Amino acid sequence: MKPFLFEILSGRTLFGEGSLEEIGKETEKLNGSRTLIISTPRQKELNERISDLLGKRCAGIYTDVIQHVPIETVEKAMETVNELEIDSLVAVGGGSTVGLAKAIALQKPIPIIAIPTTYSGSEMTSVWGITENGYKTTGKNPNVKPQTVIYDPLLTTSLPTYLTIVSGVNALAHCVEALYAKNSNPITSIMAQEGIQSLYNGLPKVVANPREISSRSEVLYGAWLSGTVLGSVEMALHHKLCHVLGGSYKLPHAETHTVILPYVIAYNAKYAPSAVQAISKSIGIDRDDVAGTLFDLIKSFGVKTSLAEIGMRENDLDEAAEFVIRNPYYNPRPVDQKSIRILLENAYTGARPGIELKI
Ligand code: NAD
Numbered sequence: 001m002k003p004f005l006f007e008i009l010s011g012r013t014l015f016g017e018g019s020l021e022e023i024g025k026e027t028e029k030l031n032g033s034r035t036l037i038i039s040t041p042r043q044k045e046l047n048e049r050i051s052d053l054l055g056k057r058c059a060g061i062y063t064d065v066i067q068h069v070p071i072e073t074v075e076k077a078m079e080t081v082n083e084l085e086i087d088s089l090v091a092v093g094g095g096s097t098v099g100l101a102k103a104i105a106l107q108k109p110i111p112i113i114a115i116p117t118t119y120s121g122s123e124m125t126s127v128w129g130i131t132e133n134g135y136k137t138t139g140k141n142p143n144v145k146p147q148t149v150i151y152d153p154l155l156t157t158s159l160p161t162y163l164t165i166v167s168g169v170n171a172l173a174h175c176v177e178a179l180y181a182k183n184s185n186p187i188t189s190i191m192a193q194e195g196i197q198s199l200y201n202g203l204p205k206v207v208a209n210p211r212e213i214s215s216r217s218e219v220l221y222g223a224w225l226s227g228t229v230l231g232s233v234e235m236a237l238h239h240k241l242c243h244v245l246g247g248s249y250k251l252p253h254a255e256t257h258t259v260i261l262p263y264v265i266a267y268n269a270k271y272a273p274s275a276v277q278a279i280s281k282s283i284g285i286d287r288d289d290v291a292g293t294l295f296d297l298i299k300s301f302g303v304k305t306s307l308a309e310i311g312m313r314e315n316d317l318d319e320a321a322e323f324v325i326r327n328p329y330y331n332p333r334p335v336d337q338k339s340i341r342i343l344l345e346n347a348y349t350g351a352r353p354g355i356e357l358k359i
Helices: 019-029 041-057 071-083 095-107 161-179 186-208 213-230 237-249 253-271 273-283 290-300 314-326 337-349
Strands: 012-015 035-038 058-062 088-093 112-116 127-132 135-140 148-151
Touching (some): 012 213, 019 112, 035 041, 041 058, 095 112, 112 213, 135 237, 148 213, 161 213, 161 273, 186 290, 273 290, 314 337
Parallel strands (some): 088 112
């Protein structure tokens, strides 16, 4: 067995149908007496319900959330935080909402309670990101990691099917990369396998019946595991590619993960055989064709499966390959510009990946 270091971020997680009801008690535990709810206008009813549950502790609702956390939105939110003398945050929604709460906590270290309603996993990490002049800077700070996370599957039934699929594959990607992470360890690998199994089995059931709670629970459970490994071990080529494509070409976050994942699995397959074996076991196939099997599942959902479809321009592929290798993340298979260009070309056209990506 390879030597390992086991380190996991601390935090309190409540999981289950109706767990939202605990929000008042959880806020009290963190001594929150002037709490700001951060969310999106789309989730108006939910925001009002949380405000009722918080009662006197709720000092306001802030819904000016924009994906990738532009600095201007942080500055505006900070004005509200200071004016209302906010001492705690409740972030309800996806990675963008949690992202704004983290950016606030970076300026003023106050506790965050996250109530995720997508499967992005941001709630389990200490990674923040802020976009300024079109460039997203990210960093790690323990103050931005939500102290309490409430996963209530009832809140995910409203997530539209398309977003459910792409966000679910985003979660799958965290688990896949955790299996071959530079600092993987036996516990995160067990969590990643369990996460893959829950997501892979749960997503088709949710697509068939989006309001069915047991399937929503299965997927949200997978998302919790996925967020936990994302917050614990370092991600590799897949995440690097998605950061470059999202950051430099403004491709949508979860959709980019959905397109890229099968190609990265094929790229790494021969260099990470135990990860491939673990994925095969989790999804119940007794063959090596993990990338193709996953691609087929994603395609069967009817979501976009090529970079061309999600807005990438063919002319930018050379430059993107160059950006990826400029500051590469660790990856089990070495990366070079030619190989990454071939990977991107395959993802651009949306060709079904084989067992291995041949260069
Ligand atoms: P998102 O937060 O942008 O949400 C997408 C849309 O879904 C929004 O319009 C939102 O209102 C809507 N929505 C969310 N939950 C809903 C629900 N239950 N019902 C109906 N509508 C709902 O998307 P995302 O994919 O969750 O997050 C993406 C962002 O998170 C990116 O900026 C990404 O970089 C960031 N992220 C950060 C980390 C980290 O560790 N820092 C990890 C993952 C993602």
